[in-house]
Amino acid sequence: MTTLHPASVAVRSLSRSLNTGFLFFVVGIVASPGGNGTNLLSVVGLVAIGIVLGIVYEFAYYRRFRYELTDDTFDVTSGVLARRNRELPLGRVQNVDIRQNVLGRVLGIAAVHIETAGGGQTEVSLQYVDEAEARRLRRQLRDGASTDTADADETGTAVTESDAASADDETVLFDIRPHELAILSVFTIDPGASLLGGIALSFASGFDPVALFPANRLGGLPGPETGVIAIAWGLLLFVLAAWLISAVLTFTRYYGFRLTRVGDELYYERGLLQRYSGTIPLEKVQTLTITESIPFRWFGYAALSVETAGYAPGQSESRGSESAIPLADADRVAELARAIEPFGPVDLESPPRRARERYAVRYLLVVAAAVGVAFLLARYTGLIRQWYVLAALAVLAPIAAHLKWRNRGVRLDDRYILARTGFWRRTTKVVPYYRVQAVLHQATIFQRRRRLASVTADTASSASLLGRAATAHDVDTDRGLELQAVIEDRLQDRLRARQRQRSVGRWFRDGIDPTDEDSATESDGEE
Amino acid sequence: MERLTPRVRVVWLLLALVRAAIFGGVIVGAAFGLTRPAVWESAPAALVPAAAALAVALALLRILVAWRRYGVWRFELRDDDLYIERGVFTRVKTVVPYVRVQHVDSRRSPLERTTGLATVVVYTAGSRSSDVAIPGLTPTRAEDLQESLRQLAIETAGEDAV
Numbered sequence: 001m002t003t004l005h006p007a008s009v010a011v012r013s014l015s016r017s018l019n020t021g022f023l024f025f026v027v028g029i030v031a032s033p034g035g036n037g038t039n040l041l042s043v044v045g046l047v048a049i050g051i052v053l054g055i056v057y058e059f060a061y062y063r064r065f066r067y068e069l070t071d072d073t074f075d076v077t078s079g080v081l082a083r084r085n086r087e088l089p090l091g092r093v094q095n096v097d098i099r100q101n102v103l104g105r106v107l108g109i110a111a112v113h114i115e116t117a118g119g120g121q122t123e124v125s126l127q128y129v130d131e132a133e134a135r136r137l138r139r140q141l142r143d144g145a146s147t148d149t150a151d152a153d154e155t156g157t158a159v160t161e162s163d164a165a166s167a168d169d170e171t172v173l174f175d176i177r178p179h180e181l182a183i184l185s186v187f188t189i190d191p192g193a194s195l196l197g198g199i200a201l202s203f204a205s206g207f208d209p210v211a212l213f214p215a216n217r218l219g220g221l222p223g224p225e226t227g228v229i230a231i232a233w234g235l236l237l238f239v240l241a242a243w244l245i246s247a248v249l250t251f252t253r254y255y256g257f258r259l260t261r262v263g264d265e266l267y268y269e270r271g272l273l274q275r276y277s278g279t280i281p282l283e284k285v286q287t288l289t290i291t292e293s294i295p296f297r298w299f300g301y302a303a304l305s306v307e308t309a310g311y312a313p314g315q316s317e318s319r320g321s322e323s324a325i326p327l328a329d330a331d332r333v334a335e336l337a338r339a340i341e342p343f344g345p346v347d348l349e350s351p352p353r354r355a356r357e358r359y360a361v362r363y364l365l366v367v368a369a370a371v372g373v374a375f376l377l378a379r380y381t382g383l384i385r386q387w388y389v390l391a392a393l394a395v396l397a398p399i400a401a402h403l404k405w406r407n408r409g410v411r412l413d414d415r416y417i418l419a420r421t422g423f424w425r426r427t428t429k430v431v432p433y434y435r436v437q438a439v440l441h442q443a444t445i446f447q448r449r450r451r452l453a454s455v456t457a458d459t460a461s462s463a464s465l466l467g468r469a470a471t472a473h474d475v476d477t478d479r480g481l482e483l484q485a486v487i488e489d490r491l492q493d494r495l496r497a498r499q500r501q502r503s504v505g506r507w508f509r510d511g512i513d514p515t516d517e518d519s520a521t522e523s524d525g526e527e
Numbered sequence: 528m529e530r531l532t533p534r535v536r537v538v539w540l541l542l543a544l545v546r547a548a549i550f551g552g553v554i555v556g557a558a559f560g561l562t563r564p565a566v567w568e569s570a571p572a573a574l575v576p577a578a579a580a581l582a583v584a585l586a587l588l589r590i591l592v593a594w595r596r597y598g599v600w601r602f603e604l605r606d607d608d609l610y611i612e613r614g615v616f617t618r619v620k621t622v623v624p625y626v627r628v629q630h631v632d633s634r635r636s637p638l639e640r641t642t643g644l645a646t647v648v649v650y651t652a653g654s655r656s657s658d659v660a661i662p663g664l665t666p667t668r669a670e671d672l673q674e675s676l677r678q679l680a681i682e683t684a685g686e687d688a689v
Contacts (some may be wrong), residue, residue: 309652437627437653441620448618458653469653481620488622492607495626 001066001077005109008128009055009062014103016054024050067126069140074114076124088124092116094308096138097278100131105275110134114141115308142265142279173266173336174325176257180301184254184327187295190246254326259336266306266340284308286459287470288337288430292330297426302333306340309460343416343430348409354450355408355474359401367393410455410472412486415494417457419470429470434494435459439484443477453480457487528601528612535663538638539593547589551582592616602661604675607683609649611659621659627651628680633669634660645669649676 028043060080067076074088095115104110109128116123129137176184255272266280287307296302305324325333337343367390374387403423411418417436420428436457443453456471472483558578562570592615601612608624632648639645639662646662647669664672 436624437651438624438659439622441622442614442617444617458651460652484620484622488608488624491624492626 001068002133004062004065004126005128005130005133006062007107007109009058011103011107011109011128012061013055013058016058017051020050020054021047067124069137074124074141076126086124088114088116090141093141093281094284095278095280096141097276098134098138099277100275102273104128110275112137138279142281170267171261172258173261173339174257174259174328174332176254176326176328180327180329181251181254181257183296183299183301185247185251188246188250189243190249257326259325261339280306280308282340285340286431286435288341290333290337290428290430292426292428294424296327297330300330301327302330303327304333304337307459337430341416341430341432343418344413346411346418346420346428348411348418348420350409351405351474352452352476353405355452356401356405358446358450358452358474359404360398363397363400364394367391367397408473410475410483412483412490415490417470417487419457419472421471421473427468431457431459431470432494433487433490434498436487436491439487441480441484443480447474448477451477453477455480455483455487528603531597531600531661531663532644532665532668533597534642535644536594536597537642538644538663539596540590541638543589543593544586547582547586551579551586554578554582597663600663604672604679609659609676611661623649623651623659625676625679625683627653628676631673631676631680633673635666647672647676 024046025043028046057080061078064080064083065076065078067074072090074090074093076084076086076088078084078086093114093116095113097113097115098110099113100110108131110131111128112124112126112134113122114124126134126137252272252274254270257268257270259266259268261267261282264282266282267277268280269275269277285306286309289305289307291303291305292301293303303324303326325336328336334346370393371387371390374384374390378384378387400423407420407423407426409420415432417431417433418428419431420426437460438458440456440458441453442456447453452474453476454471454473455475456469458469472480475483555575555578558575561567562574595615596613599613599615599618603610607626608622609628611619611621611623613619613621629650629652632650634646634648635644636646643666644662645664645666645668646660647664648658648660650658661672
């Protein structure tokens, strides 16, 4: 059994002190004796107690925390008040991530996060272990996961073999180029950054947008000095600040992004101040998503994300980081995606033309509703007068419908489903048949009017929680049923083929007589 | 293709009525509250009747949908998969291969117990949209179904279902 790095007590205490110290600060303010105002001494005392409690807790946590890597499980014993014994079968490990912040880099310690499928949270986080230990754990967890149910002594030999292999088999798949990083930083809008920008600006202006308005320079402009223009000016500054912060954040986040392939695993590293690195086992890949958002698509760039059942990119920062390529030339992205999953050409079949009519009608209805609201506003309030101007938007409806229609499509490859949707943020999903969990054929009342339907191939990747499963939108109803049947057929075929392959592989490895079907399938537990 | 037990309509109708009553109570109550002189002096006189009419219309719609739902619902245990057709407005045809079944629950709410019905829920590792519930089964049929799904899932297993 191994313990955490001793320095983790200090680092964890520091972050906990900030939390509990603040909590006790609030408690001290509220429950301060005397009644008239706060008693400084008691507040400071309470904060000190909070900090000491935090340190004691972290020390106890450190003393109680033990982990061990056995031949087929990863065991963790932890907990100060409530004890927990956790055993993680190595075959179930989906991702292993290493995270290092600035302090951690100075002290040479790192946090290791281990993800499995299922469960809402990271299953095991080791905060913190030695850098070298973190790397060792990642390597061994990976090897354990790939040799799954093999015998113990066999695992030993396998580890040394792939250790040797990992030394020279590391192929660099992707290295972010300076211009790619620059474009990414400039065009990415970080939602957190806009908040930060807003807060910074509020402080700078003393919570008064008028303070930011350079009245002396724009004196010649018409209109009320402190009215709409001041607000617009404030808004502009806010956008600028948010943009700057978000560019800096994106830059530090993706600085030095590198994706390498070691054996059957992808390994990524990124970050300027805070270092992130992690592994994605190729055999656990559920879905590939190629995203071409609108400013990037114009310049010929795309992004790639790799989803496993453990987590998907873009989830909250606390849970796994992006196992994806943030931005690269579209050709490079396509090449890389094919290196992971060798899918064929992306010539998709478009939805029928009546789908386009449907979109046009839908957009026209939206415009009509907007005009209606504007009319009501003009009729009952004095806010606007020319309500009919909005009707000009109707010109855009056919264009928007056409663009939406053009950016949708589906293709059933020999081994993959390719589905594309979205004009502003065009995503192309690549799903291997054997990853499909269920196939849904859906037709809303409006789709049925035009004999259309949407076919969704549901997978276990966590991104589809947000309704982003691979979907062929608005295909012909009968074609949809056909797609559904074909996907299901190929799923069964692929599963059978994979099972055969694995059994054969195992016979070779274990030397089991191929006629001894039962023992072969019994040891055939995991993948 | 198997249909549900006709009695399930009773469950759905009751549920529809309860929900409609709650929603109707809320909007009619809100209309009453608004028309009090202290809140809105020049409130139109038609507000309360309009709210009541809306509540009744929605209740009727709910009842119709609940009735129609029975006519649409179908399921079948096919060779390799469970096939389900459902949905009044959005017609959904789901295919769940037995290989992907993680576990099968059978469930009986108080309302179902009083009407002598049961629901079987089939879970996959996919996103929530592919977990399917088959309501309106007699308890014996639910047990049978659960058992046969279990058997079929075991027979076809062999791979990590993720």
